[in-house]
Amino acid sequence: MSALPNSCRSIFGAAAALTAVLLLVLFALHRATPPIPLSDELSQSSIPDRQTIQRLYRLEYNALTSGWTPDSLAAAAQSYRVIGDLAQASVYYERALSLDPAWSGRAVAMRALAEIYLERADWARAYDVLQFLSVSAPSPWVFFHLGLIAAPVDPAAAHRSLEQADDPVYSRLLTDLRPALADDRPNPLQIGIILLKHDLLPFAEHACAIAAESATDAETAALALAYGALARDRQGKSGSEWMARAVALSPNHFMVRYLQGLHLRHIGDDRASLNALIAAAALNPQDPALFAELGTAYRLMGDVTSAGRWLREAVRLSNNDPRFAELLTDFQAAQRADLQAYFQRILPAETPLPAPYRYRAPR
Secondary structure (H helix, E strand, C coil), X not given: CCCCCHHXXXXXXXXXXXXXXXXXXXXXHHCCCCCCCCCHHHHCCCCCHHHXXXXXXXXXXXXXXXXXXXXXXXXXXXXXHHXXXXXXHHHHHHXXXXXXXXXXXXXXXXXXXXXXXXXXXXXXXXXXHHHHHHHHCCCHXXXXXXXXXXXXXXXXXXXXXXXXXXXXXXXXXXXXXXXXHCCCCCCHHHHHHHHHHCCCHHHHHHHHHHHHHHCCCHHHHHHHHHHHHHHHHHCCCCCHHHHHHHHHHCCCCHHHHHHHHHHHHHCCCHHHHHHHHHHHHHHCCCCHHHHHHHHHHHHHCCCHHHHHHHHHHHHHHCCCCHHHHHHHHHHHHHHHHHHHHHHHHHCCCCCCCCCCCCCCCCC
C-alpha cells in the first residue's frame, strides 16, 4: 500500500484528536456526580438535565441585557441544584437574598439554602441560616435541624430547639435524645450513637468527629472514630481511614474490634471481618451479641457448622433471650431449606427426607 499524502495524514490526525476529545467528554459525563436528593419542591421537577442547562443559558443571557433579579437568581440557583452543582446553587441563592431584603421569595430561598448547606455538611453556615429562619419562618423542620447541629456541642441550646420541633415525625428521636441532652456537659459520642441508630448519618458523623477531637482519653477517641466510620460507610463514603485510626488507638477494646468487624463486612472483606469479630469475642467472652455476630461471620464464610455452634452459644449466654433464639431458629430453617433442596436434587421423589434437628437449651 502506498503511503498516504501529507494532507490525508493531517485530516486523519485531526479526526483522531477530535475523537479522543469526544471520548474524554463522554467519560467525564459518565463519571459525573449523580443528582442529589431534592426537597419536595424540587423533586417534583421533571426537567431533563439538557433542558435545565438551556434554561441556565437563557437566564444568563437575559441577565446580560436586563440584569439579575432575586427571582431570576433563585431560578438559576434551583437549576444548578437540579444538575448537582451545590456550590454554584448556594452562590446564586446568597446573591438573591442579598439583592433585595424585602423580596417575597426570601423565606423559600433561605430554606433551600439551608438544605444545601446541610447536604454539603457545612454546619456553621447551615446553623446561621436556620437561626434566621427560626425567627422569620419558624417550623418544626427548622428547629429540628437546629437541634441536631447543636446537640454535640451545646446540649441546652439543642434541647430548646428540639422542644419546639413539635411534630410526630420527630417524636421517637426526641424521646431518645432528651436524656442525652439533660446534662449540661456535652456528650458528643452518646449523641452520635443515637443519631446513627436513627439513620441520621451525616449528623452522626458530625457528632462522632467532634467526639474524637474533644476526647480526653484514647478509648473514647477510638470509639468515636469507629462509630464515625460506620456512619461514613452507610453514606457511601469510605470509613476505612477512620476505622484504622480507631484500632490503632485502642486495639484491645472489644467494641472497637466489633465495630471493625461490621465495617469490614460492609466493604466485603468477610475473612478480615471474621478475624476482627473473633478478637472482639475473645476480649469480651460473656457478650452474646458478639457470638451472634460471630455466627453470622462464619455463615458468610460458608462454615455452617461453626455458624450454628456460635449461634447456640449466643442463645446459651443470653439465657434463651428471644432475640438470639430467633436468630438461631431462622438459621436452622435456612439450613433445613438448603438441605431439602439438596436431597430433592439427588434422591428419588418418594424418598422421605430426614427429620429436622431442633436445638434444645440445657436445663
